[in-house]
Amino acid sequence: MAASGSGGGSSRADNGYGSQQPRRRKGPGALATAYLVIYNVVMTAGWLVIAVGLVRAYLAKGSYHSLYYSIEKPLKFFQTGALLEILHCAFGIVPSSVVLTAFQVMSRVFLTWAVTHSVKEVQTEDSVLLFVVAWTITEIIRYSFYTFSLLNHLPYLIKWARYTLFIILYPMGVSGELLTIYAALPFVRQSGLYSISLPNKYNFSFDYYTFLILVMISYIPIFPQLYFHMLHQRRKVLSHTEEHKKSE
Amino acid sequence: VEPNATIREIRLMFHKLYPRWYPARQSIKLDPKGKSLRDEEILQHLPVGTTATLYFKDLGPQIGWTTVFLIEYTGPLFIYFLFYFRMPFVYGLDERFTSSPHPVVNLACICHSFHYIKRLIETVFVHRFSHGTMPLRNIVKNCLYYWGFAAWLAYYINHPLYTPPSYGKKQINFAVIMFLLCEAGNFSIHVALSDLRRNGSKTRKIPYPTKNPFTWLFLFVSCPNYTYEVGTWISFTIMTQCVPVGLFTLLCFIQMTIWAKDKHCTYLREFKDYPSLRMPIIPFLL
Secondary structure, three states, X not given: OOOOOOOOOOOOOOOOOOOOOOOOXXXXXXXXXXXHHHHHHHHHHHHHHHHHHHHHHHHHHXXXXXXXXXXXXHHHHHHHHOOHHHHHHHOOOOOXXXXXXXXXXXXXXXXXXXXXXXXXXXXXXXXXHHHHHHHHHHHHHHHHHHHHHHOOOOOHHHHHHHHHOHHHHXXXXXXXXXXXXXXXXXXXXXXXXXXXXXXXXXXXOEOHHHHHHHHHHHHHHHHHHHHHHHHHHHHHHHHHHHHHHHHO | OOOOOEHXXXXXXXXXXXXXXXXXXXXXXOOOOOOOOOOOOEHHHOOOOOOOOOEEEEXXXXXXXXXXXXXXXXXXHHHHHHHHOOOHHHHOHHHOOOOOOOHHHHHHHHHHHHHHHHHHHHHHHOOOOOOOEEEOHHHHHHXXXXXXXXXXXXXXXXXXXXXXXXOHHHXXXXXXXXXXXXXXXXXXXXXXXXXXXXXXXXXXXXXXXXXXXXXXXHHOEOOHHHHHHHHHHHHHHHHHOOHHHHHHHHHHHHHHHHHHHHHHHHHHHHOOOXXXXXXXXXXXXX
C-alpha cells in the first residue's frame, strides 16, 4: 500500500514503450566521479596484485595446491573493501540497487571470512583456488570496466570480456564456492563453530552446520536467475553495440 | 457512456464486456503513467474533452483486505498453540503434551493469543479500509512472514529447555503491565481512526487526540498505532527474554517505521495545516 511518494515525474516525454523509467537522476557529480575512478582503479590494481601473487606462487612452488596462503591478505583486504560498494549505492553515486549489491558483496565476504578464514582445514583445498581464480579474473575485468565507463572511454574488448567471460567464470566460481562450503561441513560439525545450543538465558539456538547446508541449497534457485539475467544483459548490451557500429 | 458516469460504473461496464477482469482488478487511468482513478470520480469532472481516453491496467488477481488479515492473523494464533501444547512432532515424542514448569510460559501464551484475537476482532469490527483489495501474491509473502516467525518464536518460548527471564518476577510483571498498556493504546488508536470514517467515506482526515488518554499520543506522532504495536512487542520480548522475539520486534519496528513515514508524508502532502510537532512513529525522534 506504500505509495512511492517523493519526487515529481520527469518532464521528458516517454517514447511509449514504457521500457525504463525516465532518468531522473543526473549521475554522480564531479567529485563523486573522481572518487569512483580512484576506487575502481585501486580495486583493479588490488585484484591484479592477487593475480600476480597467484602466478608467482605457482611458479615458485611448481604446483597449484595450497596457493591460498600466498594471497590470503590481499584477498581479504580487497574483497572486504568491496563493502564500500554498498555505500555507493546507498548514497546514490552508483545507480545500482542497494539490496542487490549488498546481497552480492555479502555473499563474497561470507565466503572469504565465515568459511575460508574460519575453517582453517579447508584452506588447502583446491576448490578454494577455483573460486579465487574465478573471482580474480572477474573482478579485474569488472573494475576496469567501471573505470573506463566513468572516463567515458570504454574499449569494446573490456565490454565484451565483461559480458562474455562470465559464461565460464560464473559456474567456475560457484563450483569452487560450493565445494569449499561442502568441505568445511565436517569440521564445523565437529567443532561446533559459530553455533549456540539450548539452554541459555537468551533462549536462542543456532546451528552453523545446518545454516551452511541451507546456504548451499539457496544456490539452486539463485544461481540460475543471476546467470540468465547476465545472459540476457549480454544479448542486450552486445547487440546494441553492433547496431550502433552498423549505423555509423 | 454518460458524462456523469462514475468510474465505478465504468468499471462495472468494463467487467460486463470482459468478465475476467472484475472491478477490483481494474486500474483505470487518464494517463498510462498516472495514478489510478478512484471509484467516486465522475467523468465530466475529470480533465477530458468530448471524448475521453482511459487506460486500463490489470492488477492481477485480488483478494480482500479483510480476508487477508483474517488468514494472516489466525495462522499465528493456532501455530503458537501447536508449540504450547507440545504436539509430538515439535519437541519429540518424549516431551509430547507435557507442560512447562514456568508460569511465564503460560503467561506468554495468553498474551500472544490475546494479541492476535484482538487483531482478529479489530479486523472484523473496527478497521475501515480505503482500498478494498490487495494483489493475491502478497498473501503468500505475508503469511510466510507472520506464520514463520510465529512458529520460530513459539518454538523457543515453549521449549523444554526454556530459561525464564534473568530478573524474574520483576521483569515479568513490568512486561505484563507494559503489554496491557500498549494493547489498550493500540486499540484506542484503531477505534479513533475508525471513527474518522464513520459515515463510510474514503477520504482522509487528520486524526486528533480525543478524551481517551491513550490517543494523546497523536500530539506527538502521526501513527501512534504503530508506536503502541512496537511497544507491545518490546514488552513481549522483555517478558520472554527470547532473542527470536527480539528479532521479530526489530523487523516489525523497521517495517512499521517505513509505513509510518509514508503515512506521515501523505498527511503532510494532503494537509497544509498538519501539526508540525508530529513525528511519524517515535515522538521527537523518528
